Amino acid sequence: MDAIILQILNGLDKGSAYALIALGLTLIFGTLGVVNFAHGALFMIGAFCAVTLSKILNISFETIDETQVDFLGNPLKVKTPYVEAWFGPETGAALIDWSVPLAIFFSIPIMIAVGFIMERGLIKHFYKRAHADQILVTFGLAIVLQEVVKYFYGANPIPTGAPDVFKGSFDFGVLFGFDPNAIIYPYWRLVYFGFSTLIIGSVFAFLQFTTFGMVVRAGMADRETVGLLGINIDKRFTIMFGIAAAVAGLAGVMYAPINSPNYHMGMDFLVLSFVVVVVGGMGSLPGAVLAGFLLGVLESFASMNEIKSLIPGIDQIIIYLVAIIILLTRPRGLMGRKGVMEE
């Protein structure tokens, strides 16, 4: 029982990352009709925003400590971050410690700008082209972006820690009457789950309760008619692209302490997120979120030893297996609307 609860928690946490990326993908597909394979790269750039801010806060000046020597026997150069020199050691250290949450504010303008540049500079020219062309160009863009990141940050993962207060894990078992240490879950992963629920909620609220959101939803349903009413729907869709980029970026920022960011992390999530979108139903926002959590939980269950011993290798194929079953029985996906991607 405790193992099952643990895997549900695990799945919810994995599912939140899938759901956030899939939500952005669906927003872009639903509004602009573009299949954006560069969306995983946006997630990766988000994580690297956290890395960059942590690097900026750690920019240091060197003083020579004559009492110690480095590996070549020369006097040791001791590094002190500027923030510690400017704001005092305590405030400086706290700023560095909290670099990942601070990176949320740092990343939003950057991600919106990256989204704008991507949409206006490249993807705009592919609206009227076949989906295959869109996939090729955005996939190429994803490779370019990850190579650029690798050039500046190297190929190895870069550890980016959560603030000290979130280190360690929370003992759920004690709450539910299990033995101590039976169900423990890392604090930061709980934060991640809470954060993604908040973001998903905000995006839905924004689309549901604002005039802007209403126009965008109308545009998703019938772009031409909205245009005939004298509304500049293209401009609004560009803004939606920026928002989708920011959602992917925020998912990446907060993910940095879970797994040290590396240049390839976007690709690792991209394929799975596409499966999530297809299972949820192309163009359906609630479908994307539901499928994200569903597949996350299923993937976690499939990695349980009891299940792996029944069907070896199931952990690696479960997601695709579910995708096949759903596409065979419900070709439109879990919550797909009639007519979307069916012409």
Place this chain on the structure above:
Amino acid sequence: MSKSTFTRRGVLKSGAVAGAGLALPTIFTASSVAAYTNAPSGSSVTLGFNVPQTGPYADEGADELRAYELAVEHLNGGGDGGMMNTFSSKALQGNGILGRKVDFVTGDTQTKSDAARASAKSMIEKDGAVMITGGSSSGVAIAVQGLCQEAGVIFMAGLTHSNDTTGKDKKANGFRHFFNGYMSGAALAPVLEKMYGNDRTAYHLTADYTWGWTQEESIAASTEALGWNTVNKVRTPLAATDFSSYIAPVLNSGADVLVLNHYGGNMVNSLTNAVQFGLRDKQVNGKNFEIVVPLYSRLMARGAGENVKGIFGSTNWHWSLTDEGSKAFVKSFGTKYGFPPSQAAHTVYCQTLLYADACERAGSHDPCAVAEALEGFEFDGLGNGKTLYRAEDHQCFKDVLVVKGKENPTSEFDLLEIVEVTPASQVTYAPDHPMFAGGALGTCNSGA
């Protein structure tokens, strides 16, 4: 106006015949004049450095390349000579190899077997490389070793730790200086016994490919010999990034030690996840829960950050060793590049010197002569103490380091501390040991 008698088809036909005719003699001369593949004829000799320049091990590949360049510089008489000064064999004069200046070409393995084979093939066929060296993955090393055997060139393996490289997949043209999974197990076990006792229950998470399998087998065998119990061995996909769903079952498995048979990004992520799940703060069976990472690398330790503190593992070499060879190498590498070399850099530097030295002693680049010179060769002064290149399987036998993640690092390079230098005798095994059985060295191929 004269009418041309040439037709397009005619030109193509005669071109093809002429081409085949021109090519025919060189096919014969290649084998009749030269006694072996890519025999150097001019004033220089070309070596092929096949390392991951892109892909997940690119940083290790970059460090290997730095060491290769340093080795070439030293062989050609440049720099301070590095470990050439401390090497027990004095055949190398600093005038290249056999009087020929050393040139090199590089290839990108991308840490993929097919890409690695393609780049090695191109270096042999197009660039005339007389020796191929490199690799940062056992899958790659085994694939390229097979290719070199067929092509008739020597392969000096870089960072490859699978038992199979000099076990069931060993080849007469292939040589490995780096240690292997069995040696890690043999070196680690006594230290683990001393630190954690005989009554332990281990849980293995293993990367699902040749290296992971052989390391898991080696570590399980050596810890079970201590009296440890292995409760589970779980294979994880190489492409996995989030290991939380594999870590969670460890919590309630009854295990009190987690062995991570992971390398590279896998190791960084699985270790980080394990620490996040509070495994290191846990008490099981009345004992502190412990994590072991059998194959450590400083570059990886950097990726895992402070999670490596206090965790035991093994390594082929570390820059903090104080023997003359290590000091000389750290000094020339550190002066040139500004930071200490990694174990990957060390092993490839040694391999390059060992190859050059074998050529000098053999008086030829002929792979069969070089192989003969390397087989059973005993040397010292390259940072690992007295070392033997065993003739039966082309594996080096030398001291192995047991290391621990440092509690209070003084710099970004100072991440591991040496706990014990395990003598070569303790990690030596019989050539027909069951973990290495199944393959045959075969005979050397010079391509003649």
